[in-house]
Amino acid sequence: MYRYDEFDHALVQDRVKQFSGQVQRRLTGEITEDEFKPLRLMNGVYLQLHAYMLRVAVPYGTLSSRQMRMLAHIARKYDKGYGHFTTRQNIQYNWPALKDIPAILEDLASVEMHALQTSGNCIRNVTSDQYAGVAANEVEDPRIWSEIIRQWSTLHPEFSFLPRKFKFAVTGAPEDRAAIRVHDIGIELVKGEDGQTAFDIYVGGGQGRTPMIGKLIGKAISQENLLTYLEAIMRVYNMHGRRDHLFKSRIKILVHTIGEEEMRRQVEEEFAAMQKDGPVELPKAEIERIQAYFAAPAYETLENDPDELNAAFEKTPAFARWVKQNVAAHKVPGYAIANISLKPVGGVAGDASAEQMEKVAELADAYSFSEIRVTHEQNLVLADVPQKDLFALWQELDANGLGTPNLGLITDQIVCPGLDYCNLANARSIPIGQAIAKKFEDLDRQNDIGELKIKISGCINACGHHHVGHIGILGVDKKGTEFYQVSLGGSADEKTSLGDITGPAFTEDKIVGAVENIVETYLSERQNGERFLDTYRRIGMKPFKEKLYAAH
Amino acid sequence: MAQHSNKMAQVQAVTANRLIDGVVIYLTAKGEWSEKLADAAIAEGKEAAEALLAKANPALEQQEIVDPYLFEIAEEDGTLVPASVRERIRMAGPTVRLDLGKQAEGKTA
Incomplete structure (x- = not known):
């Protein structure tokens, strides 16, 4: 997975320091709530019914076991022992005190995490397919491109004060598990004419008060042009989005009002204008640098359907049921994708206790290359589990209230x-x-x-x-x-x-x-x-x- | 947005969130703030309500509280309770986690 470079570290540390100062000034009464509110929202801090709420970004839903342990630590030390996984693949804490938030952000920064752009009228956490990198028929791992978009959109000065919040989703597979057509911009990786990864770009989808399905505005946009094309879309929106009317301020309203054709024309005009002094292209070396972070882990050579798996099916029907419902096919022989349902009957959808988070981190270390994914449907995934280990994994999950075999069923809401x-x-x-x-x-x-x-x-x-x-x-x-x-x-x-x-x-x-x-x-x-x-x-x-x- | 206050309400109290930790608090007759609704000052009629809300100003100016507002109180089985579901949940805690919030801390009475 992606690791911070010196720029990422500096940027996050600077923000922790800056926001800590702002919290301090708020607590000493130097600044009013009206002055503080936009600042806290830029750092993921809301005021809800019972307390403050802190929303922490989980870029494209990928977490290391180390990060998951830190999320558990924060839940236990500063909150009430649990966290809530959200439809943006993020986690929310429902009870932090404002005075503790600087310390929480310090802790998050120590594991390369933050709460930047989890609120406010900016580009929010980029979401993606929870089966990224392991789905058999995907064009390429969509997290490479999600990460490139994350870097481009983080603290981008031109897009820090948009008419309204803005959400991206990226899928690398034709089966859409990332709901890309109900995002402000949804991106599907496709094969271009040259056989290289290219991008179909849907614009103007969304839910809320006025639900709309995104329109295919950019077809097979090349890798070099991706960010410039996205920037052209953002510029058209920034210029013409309805800042005068909250309910009409999302890009879906703009696309709906001027129509798909006119939107495309304006984006292409802007795109051309940006290139008038020569091409603005994403460097190949930079793409390759990011690709390297998402290289496949060191898979063992394994057989599909090992004997121990079939034996466990016969012996333990509850395990067989869980595999049938919650386990998906992996692109590498002998491996499987294990979905961990956060929807036990009687539970709260998306909630996990600190103990459960730690258990999932431990299981990720033992069975899935220390990596965890959060899904937009509020579940977790261990994406690289050897089939021979599924029974051991299930026993641990089941013993910790994480083995509910209901993925995609009526209780998985x-x-x-x-x-x-x-x-x-x-x-x-x-x-x-x-x-x-x-x-x-x-x-x-x-x-x-x-x-x-x-x-x-x-x-x-x-x-x-x-x-x-x-x-x-x-x-x-x-x-x-x-x-x-x-x-x-x-x-x-x-x-x-x-x-x-x-x-x-x-x-x-x-x-x-x-x-x-x-x-x-x-x-x-x-x-x-x-x-x-x-x-x-x-x-x-x-x-x-x-x-x-x-x-x- | 959910309806915070009812302009037709006759019996009201003032609530806010405490700045430092966001905890739900109620304005008392002495102009202090309590975590318990039972300690809240009750205003009957529009004028009394406005006067009560004005009593929140010092704490607001001192930056001790956030977003004070009036909310409707109803009488139920002889006790005063918030009229809206929203305010009942603020008073007690999440209805789906009875182990959390004021209901778990003995602060609902």
């Missing part, structure tokens, strides 16, 4: 913190997710239902990705009472779609029953091998709506 923690929320999300998980707790039932992604947000900002849930749930406030609006048919993969709202919202008492109704309708309508999403796309809203509102 994205759930935002909602009104239990968040200052912006209108309704609680976590208890709704928990109640649905409890209702569908039976693993045989979950497996029978098959792939079904529920995504829950506690307000219109859509941190819980409800627009792209197969079943999306949005919490709303009606005169002080929580209601839940349901949408169906959303998806964030390579066939991205936005969900359709079923009709009137449900109360807290009725929402679980409504989900059960939807699932029962699917089960009665599905044809051979259809997933929920396939059935919905075939039969449409009507049968679901009839069942949902039959009693009304």
